[in-house]
Amino acid sequence: MRWLLLKDLQILRRSPLQAVVLVAYPVLIAVLVGFAISRSPEKPRVAFLNDVPADARVSVGTRDLPNIGVNDRICARVECVHVKSRAEAVEKVRSGDVLAALILPANLVNRINSLSTPFPNTPEIEVVVSEEDPVKARLVNDRIDALIAQANLVIARRIAAEGGKFLGLVLDGGDLRVLGQTIEILGLRNSARIVESLRPSLPPGDLRDSVDRVIRFTKLARNNLATGEPLLTRLAQPIAVDKEVVDGSSPPLESFAIAVAATFTLAFVVVLLVAGSLALEREENAFPRLTRGLVSHSGLLAEKVVLGVVVGLAVTLLMLAGLALFVPLHWSRFGLWLAAILAGGAALGAAGAALGAAAREVRAVSLLAFMVTLPVAFLSLIPSGAVGPALSDAIEVVTALFPFKPALDAMTAALDPAGPDLGVALLHLAALIAAYGLLARFALRRFAAV
């Protein structure tokens, strides 16, 4: 086997262009995919016009709420392109310079303040959007919906907080500033205390009964209004999120992205190399000569898988070493990396051998390898729940039948302790090695017969 392995490595060395493409292409795809996964989505460019007067404040009762920093909050979510007029905002959307325009009208705060008056007006903001590109349109809509929801939440919280302070004044008393003057509010608690202190001095009769009724009312009012403040707070955000992780912990996004990049590289290098080198034996007419007694079919398959694993291991480790310059990796888990790469490489190599035995020419095999590996790899990255249940089940079955997903699981587990179970992934890969090994052996008989 070693002489065949040496021969294949010599051939690879003599084909520098193919070797560079074989390594560079998957590494490029891997880095792009990993980069895309690990990076948060780009902020959409939005034209922003804030016509609300700088001194306008949302008020509750007689009090103005402090400035909530609308500009800063919005511009943290989108890339704001400040404009001076509505016409300019519309023109920027139309020209494609921005994805949308967000216009806060001058009367926005007045309309918000009118909500607590007998004649409320609905506060409105204006959104100008071009729906030429449905994907961008959806992105902008989602972002603006989220912005509005957040703005509503902030205002509601402020109102609830101010309302809570008024309730406190009604309950416990205190000073209230109105139009520059301070008014003392007695409060229910103090009122009750005064009335209760008066009660013993009153003779039994109607007056004392009336005082008793006032005392009962103040007690009842205090008890009920005491629940008002937490109620107001909850009203701003009635539903709270209690997140419980039921299916293990997940590794950091960077680790997962590195695992994806490494598995992409390993998959393409191994599958293409094994499938291509096996097809090359046929293209060079060497297959019958080799298998006339010099090498058994199984020996030839094993040699190709070993070739794929050796080259795949070298390229993947090189890539991880390169990534380690930018992202911290757990080098103490190096042994697990090796286990994941070797098992993943062997399973991918067995799959590559089955593909290589199924086609006649290197070019056809390369195309076949791409056609199989690329979609399966992308399917493996679709999270469960992102599609309908039936499609999700179908994707799970398809990805379980090809070694990419278990190799990715093994790599994720090897790179980060919070990853999936390495043992399960290795067992899965072992089963696929056996299955694809048998399939390749069977396909090789056909390969020999044709």
Place this chain on the structure above:
Amino acid sequence: MTDRAVIEARKLVKRFGEREALKGVDFEAAAGELVAVIGPNGAGKTTLLSILAGISRADGGEVHVPEGEVGWVPQQAALYRRLTVEENLLLFARLEGHADPVASTEEMLELTGLADRRGEAVARLSGGNQQRINIAIGLLARPSVLLLDEPSVGLDPRQRARLWEFVSALAETNGTTVIFSTHDIQEAERYGRRLLVLADGEALFDGSPDGLLEAVRREAPEAADRDFETAFVAFLHHRGH
């Protein structure tokens, strides 16, 4: 197997689906014989050689070959074109398990006359030189029987002459049994000491070139005085092929 035969096939049958490529072909060859297997396209020449080489299995009949001593030279050169002449020979010498693969490689380089081009990639050699390496690899196992499938296809007359000089020497000097298939009737007549004529999977004739001419005189006398190829075609026609 008869006493003088080193390779023998009896009642060989081979089917590809519905089509019968060999229909009960008998054949044997003795040590040092140079046998040409001739016939039109689809006659079963390559199929017969593939079965004798152990690459294909017969669906019926028996094959007796000296174990591990049959060299096989396929029609298209079975070489790694990106490797050099020397690397190809060395690889197969190692795979053959030679005790001294380097010495075996040197021997084959001398035999093929390509020692001075040992470092060249096979892809850069002419078709004739590639075929010489192809044959040399077939000889690495030091076979007592060498099977060559259309060895002169694509060679120019000079290359062809050198090839046959080389192959004839193997049979005459080394006592190697050489069985080759060819489309070229003149070549078969000139280099084959014996001819096996196949057509549509049947063996129509097995004997010397003179014996074939004798058969033509008997069965197609109108073509007996013509050239060998015309006589051969008339013979096939007379036999219904």
